[in-house]
Amino acid sequence: MNQKLAEREQQTERQADGRRATRWRGAVGGILAALAGLAVGNVAAGVLGTSQTPVVAIGSAFIDRVPPWLKELAISWFGTNDKTALRVGILVVLLALAAVGGILAVRRYWAGALVVVVLGGVAVAAAMTRADAGQTGFVPSAVAGLTALGILRLYTSRLEPLLDFPDDGPSRRGFLQLSAGVGLGAVAIGALGKVVGGNRTAVADARRDLTIPQPPSLDPPPGAQAEGATPWATPNEDFYRIDTALSVPQIMPSDWKLRIHGMVGKELNLTFDDLLKRQVVHKWVTLTCVSNEVGGDLIGNALWTGVLLKDLLEEAEPSKDADAIQSMSKDGFTAGTPLSTLLDDRQSMLAFAMNGEPLPVEHGFPVRIVVPGLYGYVSATKWLVDIEVTRFDQFEAYWTPRGWSALGPIKLSSRIDVPLGKKVTAGPTTVAGVAWDQHVGVSKVEVRVDGGPWQQTTLAADASTDTWRQWHWSWDAPRGTHILQVRAVDAKGTPQIEASAPPAPDGSTGLHTISVKVD
């Protein structure tokens, strides 16, 4: 009697173990089904020539919907790696949900299938709401969902018997064979997807082969580089990158077209060759992001080459009633820029080169806008394809309904770069950095130590009002830990705002303050 009971107990225990093991197998099946679906989706995207792989579709929709504070947080946590972090995050969440779907599908296929349908549906809906997704942008996500559904069905038929007969050899082997097949298949298809996505290499090749008008010199303007300070020109590969493009738009220069239309007397249609045939200008401009925190590095200085927007717009004959342009990129990002900043003498341009090279693809290849004096979000549209001459009361650009000011003139600010993070020994020490107030100019920079009196620094030459101005100061550093602060005065005599404010809605203010340990 007792023995029988023990045997029964053992059997139920074995069955419970078997169920648990089977659920684990279900989770593996769900993950592999999702990976295979994503791989097939990527191939579909490559074949169709759309950027909308399932992960990109979800990620882009996510970026368009995040509140400003979350964007700030992402930038402060991950810096310019925020996009990689987002991709990884989406993948982890997708696979975790797929594992849940796989577990559910072991017992009830429809329950697991429902999870897949919802995930696929979210990706399809995301792709359909993206401006750059085009007619076929939803297809990769749909194909990915269907693939995952099919594979999940196969798993259910292999795993269901194992729930009641955990030791059933053929079913267990069936599971292993299926998993090996799906896993290898996903890897092979993933590799195929890389080959089919060859669009990227075509654009990279076209960029490399372009010949563009060269600036007379890439050297800093005479005297503009302060002794010991940050490099005057920010190398392209170090230039900060900020945009909403999870997958960087790929535009062949031969396919590029720009339409200037709206409230104009004469609509203009331009090709890349048309641009190159025009009068070209080279100009140093310091670009700044509104998300830059005090002391932050979302700022860079480059020698831009392009065509003056003033020339193009005057040719298009803007209406007297127009006060803005809405510029649009290939992927649907828009910026609203006051017409006055494009028609005055500041040399706002359609830029196609940066520091003597065609624009790097992440910086807007083949053509972007550069407007001295305005934050990037209201002016510096990359992958530019359309300019509408209009009025501010007729439209809202991308960031406006998301809590950022419609107008974005850059605020006067200053930064200490040296001796940040360096070993400092007591005695004469160079303190140096940059200050900027684009299109106004900087007339004075002062530093102070431990809240003491403000000390005048030496300014480097003023290359133009549209770039940062470098400064340096010689400090007789005493041993101990010290607080350094910097402040600037603009060319009109207005001092920098000392009260701290966050980037949203129209740019941060406050004094850059660093701590230096002197040995």
Ligand SMILES: Nc1nc2c(c(=O)[nH]1)N[C@H]1C(S)=C(S)[C@@H](COP(=O)(O)O)O[C@H]1N2
């Ligand atoms: N197409 C497109 N252009 C864009 C953006 C964008 O999200 N999409 N972001 C703008 C912002 S907020 C800034 S600060 C600048 C940054 O330009 P960079 O990445 O070349 O430094 O690009 C602007 N142009």
Ligand SMILES: [Mo]
């Ligand atoms: Mo920005």
